[in-house]
Amino acid sequence: MTTSRQLFSLQEFDLALDRIDIEKAEAETELGSGGGAVAVETALESEKQTLEEVRALHREQTTDAESQRQRSTDLDRQLYDGEVTDPQVLESLQQEANNVRNILQDRDTKLMELSLKAEESRNRCAELEARIAEINTAWETRSAQLNKIVKELAPQREEVRAKRGVLAKTLESVVVEKYEILRKAKKGTAVAKVERGLCQACRMSLPTQQHQKVKSGRETVHCSSCGRILCQGG
Ligand SMILES: [Zn+2]
Numbered sequence: 001m002t003t004s005r006q007l008f009s010l011q012e013f014d015l016a017l018d019r020i021d022i023e024k025a026e027a028e029t030e031l032g033s034g035g036g037a038v039a040v041e042t043a044l045e046s047e048k049q050t051l052e053e054v055r056a057l058h059r060e061q062t063t064d065a066e067s068q069r070q071r072s073t074d075l076d077r078q079l080y081d082g083e084v085t086d087p088q089v090l091e092s093l094q095q096e097a098n099n100v101r102n103i104l105q106d107r108d109t110k111l112m113e114l115s116l117k118a119e120e121s122r123n124r125c126a127e128l129e130a131r132i133a134e135i136n137t138a139w140e141t142r143s144a145q146l147n148k149i150v151k152e153l154a155p156q157r158e159e160v161r162a163k164r165g166v167l168a169k170t171l172e173s174v175v176v177e178k179y180e181i182l183r184k185a186k187k188g189t190a191v192a193k194v195e196r197g198l199c200q201a202c203r204m205s206l207p208t209q210q211h212q213k214v215k216s217g218r219e220t221v222h223c224s225s226c227g228r229i230l231c232q233g234g
Contacts, residue, residue, distance in 0.1 A: 001172075002171045002172045002175040002176075003217055004191060004214075004217065004220060004221070004229050004230060004231035004232075005217065005231055005232075006167070006170075006171055007171070007175070007176075007179050007190070007191045007229055007231070008191045008193070008231045009167060010164065010167055010168060010171065010176070010179065011179075011183065011189065011190060011191045013160055013161075013163055013164035013167065014164065014183065014188070015188060015189075016160045017157065017160055017161065017164070018188055020153050020156055020157045020160065021157075023149065023153060024149075024150055024153045024157075027146045027149045027150050027153075028150065030142075030146055031143060031146050031147070031150070034139070035135055035136065035138070035139030035142065035143065036135060036139075037132050037135040037136055037139070040128055040131050040132050040135060041132060043128055044125060044128040044129060044132065047121060047124050047125050047128060048125060050121050051118060051121040051122060051125060054114055054117045054118045054121055055118060057114055058111065058114040058115065058118060061107055061110050061111050061114060062111065064107060065104060065107040065108065065111060068100055068103050068104045068107060069104060071100050072097065072100045072101060072104060075093055075096055075097040075100060076097060078093055079093050079094060079097060175220075179191070179229070182227070182228070182229065186201075186226070186227070186228055189201055189228065190228060190229055191228060191229045191230075191231050192223060192226070192228040192229070192230060192231065193230075193231050193232070193233035194206060194211065194214050194230050194231065194232055194233055195233040195234065197211055199223040199225065199226060199228065199230060200233065201223065201226050201228050202223060202225050202226035202228075204223060204224070204225035204226065206223070206224075206230070207224075210224065210230075214230045214231070214232050215232050217232065
């Protein structure tokens with residue numbers, strides 16, 4: 001006869017196999033994540049693009065400022081070299097010179113702002129690059145650890161599976177099948193220990209007569225509350 005104690009031992013092996021499978025799946029999921037640098041790399045790409053845009057704008061404004069400066073020099077020369085004497089022409093030249101000077105001032109302010117923006121952007125790029133390097137270094141260590149875990153779990157699993165196989169062979173197959181169905185239905189625990197008269201799975205107190213039956217071990221007793229196979233603890 002297959003005793004509930006034997007089934008409990010079988011369950012210990014099955015729970016160990018479950019734990020190994022969960023640990024392996026978790027390690028593989030983490031390995032698949034690639035270390036999490038992707039989000040930072042995306043941020044870096046976008047920051048690099050921003051920097052490029054700011055630089056292009058800076059180049060454009062520099063060219064424009066140079067031509068305005070040239071224009072300003074030309075106007076000043078016309079105003080002060082004495083060739084133009086007509087007061088009306090001089091006045092309009094003066095007006096234009098003022099306009100150009102204002103534009104130039106505005107360009108210079110913009111150029112300064114763009115330089116500042118470029119500097120900020122360069123700093124952000126450097127920060128992101130440092131962060132990526134940090135993540136990748138940490139990931140090298142972590143992924144090596146995870147690969148080691150996965151590698152070591154395979155022989156561990158094999159060992160537990162072999163032991164389970166040896167035990168299962170000594171048990172009645174009908175009982176093992178019933179146990180397996182119950183284990184599936186009860187989220188991994190088909191056999192519950194009874195300690196101090198309580199089913200350790202659902203904490204229900206067993207009637208004395210039922211507890212006696214469990215203690216004797218002569219028949220399979222199910223918990224009247226959770227339906228699990230009961231096994232005397234201790
Ligand atoms: Zn129970």
